[in-house]
Amino acid sequence: MKKIILSLMTLSCLTASAQFGAPRENPKVPSVVADVVEDFKPASTNQGGKQYPMVNSQRMVRAQIKAPEATFVGLDIAGKIYIMTKDENGVWTGTSEPQDEGFHYYQLNIDGASVPDPGSKYYYGASRWGSGIDVPAQDEEFYTVKNVPQGSVNEVYYWSTVTEKMRHGYIYLPAEYYANPTKKFPVLYLQHGMGENETGWSAQGKTGIIMDNLIAEGKAVPFIIYMDNGLDVRRPGDPAPGQGGFGGPRPQGGPGQGGPRRGGFGGFNAFEEVLIKDIIPMVESKYRVIADTEHRAMAGLSMGGMQTHSITLANPTTFAYVGMFSGGTFNTEELKDAADFKKTNKVLFMSAGGRETGMVEGERSVIKAAENLKGIGINAHSYVSPETAHEWQTWRRSLYQFAQLIFK
Amino acid sequence: MKKIILSLMTLSCLTASAQFGAPRENPKVPSVVADVVEDFKPASTNQGGKQYPMVNSQRMVRAQIKAPEATFVGLDIAGKIYIMTKDENGVWTGTSEPQDEGFHYYQLNIDGASVPDPGSKYYYGASRWGSGIDVPAQDEEFYTVKNVPQGSVNEVYYWSTVTEKMRHGYIYLPAEYYANPTKKFPVLYLQHGMGENETGWSAQGKTGIIMDNLIAEGKAVPFIIYMDNGLDVRRPGDPAPGQGGFGGPRPQGGPGQGGPRRGGFGGFNAFEEVLIKDIIPMVESKYRVIADTEHRAMAGLSMGGMQTHSITLANPTTFAYVGMFSGGTFNTEELKDAADFKKTNKVLFMSAGGRETGMVEGERSVIKAAENLKGIGINAHSYVSPETAHEWQTWRRSLYQFAQLIFK
Numbered sequence: 001m002k003k004i005i006l007s008l009m010t011l012s013c014l015t016a017s018a019q020f021g022a023p024r025e026n027p028k029v030p031s032v033v034a035d036v037v038e039d040f041k042p043a044s045t046n047q048g049g050k051q052y053p054m055v056n057s058q059r060m061v062r063a064q065i066k067a068p069e070a071t072f073v074g075l076d077i078a079g080k081i082y083i084m085t086k087d088e089n090g091v092w093t094g095t096s097e098p099q100d101e102g103f104h105y106y107q108l109n110i111d112g113a114s115v116p117d118p119g120s121k122y123y124y125g126a127s128r129w130g131s132g133i134d135v136p137a138q139d140e141e142f143y144t145v146k147n148v149p150q151g152s153v154n155e156v157y158y159w160s161t162v163t164e165k166m167r168h169g170y171i172y173l174p175a176e177y178y179a180n181p182t183k184k185f186p187v188l189y190l191q192h193g194m195g196e197n198e199t200g201w202s203a204q205g206k207t208g209i210i211m212d213n214l215i216a217e218g219k220a221v222p223f224i225i226y227m228d229n230g231l232d233v234r235r236p237g238d239p240a241p242g243q244g245g246f247g248g249p250r251p252q253g254g255p256g257q258g259g260p261r262r263g264g265f266g267g268f269n270a271f272e273e274v275l276i277k278d279i280i281p282m283v284e285s286k287y288r289v290i291a292d293t294e295h296r297a298m299a300g301l302s303m304g305g306m307q308t309h310s311i312t313l314a315n316p317t318t319f320a321y322v323g324m325f326s327g328g329t330f331n332t333e334e335l336k337d338a339a340d341f342k343k344t345n346k347v348l349f350m351s352a353g354g355r356e357t358g359m360v361e362g363e364r365s366v367i368k369a370a371e372n373l374k375g376i377g378i379n380a381h382s383y384v385s386p387e388t389a390h391e392w393q394t395w396r397r398s399l400y401q402f403a404q405l406i407f408k
Numbered sequence: 409m410k411k412i413i414l415s416l417m418t419l420s421c422l423t424a425s426a427q428f429g430a431p432r433e434n435p436k437v438p439s440v441v442a443d444v445v446e447d448f449k450p451a452s453t454n455q456g457g458k459q460y461p462m463v464n465s466q467r468m469v470r471a472q473i474k475a476p477e478a479t480f481v482g483l484d485i486a487g488k489i490y491i492m493t494k495d496e497n498g499v500w501t502g503t504s505e506p507q508d509e510g511f512h513y514y515q516l517n518i519d520g521a522s523v524p525d526p527g528s529k530y531y532y533g534a535s536r537w538g539s540g541i542d543v544p545a546q547d548e549e550f551y552t553v554k555n556v557p558q559g560s561v562n563e564v565y566y567w568s569t570v571t572e573k574m575r576h577g578y579i580y581l582p583a584e585y586y587a588n589p590t591k592k593f594p595v596l597y598l599q600h601g602m603g604e605n606e607t608g609w610s611a612q613g614k615t616g617i618i619m620d621n622l623i624a625e626g627k628a629v630p631f632i633i634y635m636d637n638g639l640d641v642r643r644p645g646d647p648a649p650g651q652g653g654f655g656g657p658r659p660q661g662g663p664g665q666g667g668p669r670r671g672g673f674g675g676f677n678a679f680e681e682v683l684i685k686d687i688i689p690m691v692e693s694k695y696r697v698i699a700d701t702e703h704r705a706m707a708g709l710s711m712g713g714m715q716t717h718s719i720t721l722a723n724p725t726t727f728a729y730v731g732m733f734s735g736g737t738f739n740t741e742e743l744k745d746a747a748d749f750k751k752t753n754k755v756l757f758m759s760a761g762g763r764e765t766g767m768v769e770g771e772r773s774v775i776k777a778a779e780n781l782k783g784i785g786i787n788a789h790s791y792v793s794p795e796t797a798h799e800w801q802t803w804r805r806s807l808y809q810f811a812q813l814i815f816k
Contacts (some may be wrong), residue, residue, distance in 0.1 A: 047536055066518070066520065069479060071519070073521075109521055110519060110523065111477035111478035111518060112475050113473055113475030113518050113523075115524065118523055118536060121537060122530045128458075145574045150564070152563050155560050155610075158558065161774075179694075198762060208563065212565075285585075
């Protein structure tokens with residue numbers, strides 16, 4: 001358990017502040033005014049008909065809001081608050097420095113209040129529903145809706161025997177699930193990161209779009225993806241969670257089949273019990289699923305990658321395919337004597353953003369880890385997303401890569 | 409066309425300002441301080457873990473936000489802005505007068521900026537994604553998630569031959585759709601109101617929950633519900649829409665089979681073409697549907713009710729069941745010679761909120777209209793929702809009633 005907490009602490013240092021819900025104030029910096037190319041266009045993540053926020057070809061973000069009586073308005077994105085300026089109509093405008101390609105959480109600050117931008121759609125991250133903006137990417141085709149056979153992302157409610165409550169998740173069913181009503185499919189269980197929830201992979205991650213496109217091109221086999229909330233698991237009698245997603249300590253124990261008993265850390269560990277006892281049986285009974293190890297995969301991003309790590313180790317014969325996206329690495333020490341895991345595993349995939357230096361350089365990099373694991377007979381793969389950090393573009397690309405490797 | 413515009417104008421007078429996206433300023437009134445029962449609880453529509461907004465047993469709404477540098481913060485709900493007050497920590501709090509049972513759009517005003525409350529989940533209405541709050545209702549059981557067989561609300565993308573673009577909707581599939589993979593089902597096409605979109609019926613309307621509960625109790629037969637966007641239909645060359653959802657004039661013409669040619673009014677009329685040419689064929693080919701008139705229904709709320717009115721009149725042999733929720737009435741004049749409509753129709757349902765006086769009193773009431781229509785041989789039904797206005801509680805209850813009458 002200590003090791004997992006330590007790993008999370010390490011990760012948190014590498015992580016955009018938005019990933020974690022800490023209410024710290026970002027530093028205020030001047031809005032960018034020099035060398036700005038004035039080719040701003042409304043972001044694809046805007047609410048219908050809203051002009052702002054905009055992005056230009058330099059990947060700068062420009063926000064605008066009417067706040068005639070305000071004395072301060074700032075654009076709070078990627079760890080900085082850009083000081084916006086007011087015109088004679090009470091409309092405030094400000095421009096950020098260039099952002100990475102892909103999706104970013106952000107918010108506005110109006111006289112000390114942190115609020116969503118009324119121009120953007122809203123996404124769950126940093127432990128809250130708030131603004132998001134998609135900065136155009138060179139490779140955005142792979143997550144753009146196209147006129148190909150469409151699967152669908154479906155909302156799921158189910159009864160949890162662990163929490164003794166109804167729970168909520170999403171399931172992606174490929175187009176062929178509807179077109180071929182007798183066929184059964186493999187399933188990937190796919191988890192979000194700290195401060196996010198079960199909506200992240202379909203909304204920010206564009207899971208359904210990525211899969212429809214991959215399947216249409218013949219790059220991935222059709223499979224089902226199930227996405228749940230990996231942090232909100234509270235058994236009867238568990239303490240209520242803190243605001244930041246970390247709960248207090250809880251009674252020891254868990255469903256691990258051979259792994260160490262793990263306590264504490266809010267829903268992080270309790271999720272294993274829900275996954276094994278509630279989610280997998282529900283998916284395998286309600287949907288047309290090939291219900292065996294070789295057709296079962298688990299992956300996750302950041303904290304969800306760490307959950308994948310601990311859950312697949314503790315349940316070594318349950319999943320044949322394992323993916324950790326910006327979620328650390330498996331090491332040879334923990335796997336060299338893990339006979340069941342090694343026999344079961346068909347692909348072990350580890351990825352990171354190119355700017356997550358701790359995860360791409362040196363001994364602890366995903367590249368080095370994959371090399372080491374190959375040395376002990378694991379079919380390990382690594383992937384580094386060019387010029388992205390601990391953010392969704394890394395994870396969209398990771399899913400795109402991982403999906404092409406599994407169930408083949 | 410003139411008649412439809414006039415009807416909409418009439419409706420707009422009856423309608424909560426939030427329904428329409430007009431940027432008018434609501435009057436500022438003092439926060440309620442006297443005779444307030446201090447039993448406030450976090451609203452069910454809050455973001456996970458957020459304490460505010462709260463509702464008390466008097467159905468008063470209390471909002472709170474930290475805005476240390478602000479000089480004015482107001483709670484903007486149901487046509488009034490309640491002036492909030494600041495404590496020594498820069499935290500502003502304010503309390504509204506009692507609200508109707510059920511769902512209400514609202515927002516905060518911070519120094520002249522209208523923004524979502526960071527405490528609530530967000531819903532699309534008033535032509536924007538913004539805050540919503542559910543005030544507990546005496547009859548809320550019927551839209552509460554229960555451990556009954558669960559259908560699901562599924563996201564749908566499809567190619568539109570009319571707009572020559574991918575479009576987006578939601579489909580509710582009942583639990584039996586999954587449990588019984590050969591059975592075919594009837595379909596209800598269900599539309600939102602002005603300033604809303606395809607998410608309204610499942611999010612605010614709780615369609616999937618209402619249907620799962622009704623079917624589990626044996627009160628409704630299992631059927632599919634398809635929900636689309638009735639305002640964003642733009643054919644190639646159509647002008648871009650205004651902010652409020654009304655587009656400019658467009659070329660005459662439409663797919664009506666006998667109805668008058670209708671132009672203008674943004675997506676209001678163009679939706680007919682998408683429904684008939686794209687949506688119904690897509691649903692009937694992709695899903696297991698009983699694809700005949702007797703198993704096809706259309707209903708809508710407010711503007712969606714008016715679309716139901718005009719589309720079912722113009723396509724008189726397409727739908728056997730018709731529902732208008734706070735959407736006006738059919739009258740005997742337009743139906744007395746409509747032989748096809750009368751022969752096809754099995755149920756014509758018209759409802760309104762008890763506080764929508766124009767729709768429940770006198771000659772133009774839904775009650776009187778149903779009586780008149782019965783006189784010419786129509787199986788007309790009316791329903792009045794107790795103590796609600798032009799708002800979602802009326803429409804949740806209307807769906808609950810209508811669903812029990814159709815496909816039987």
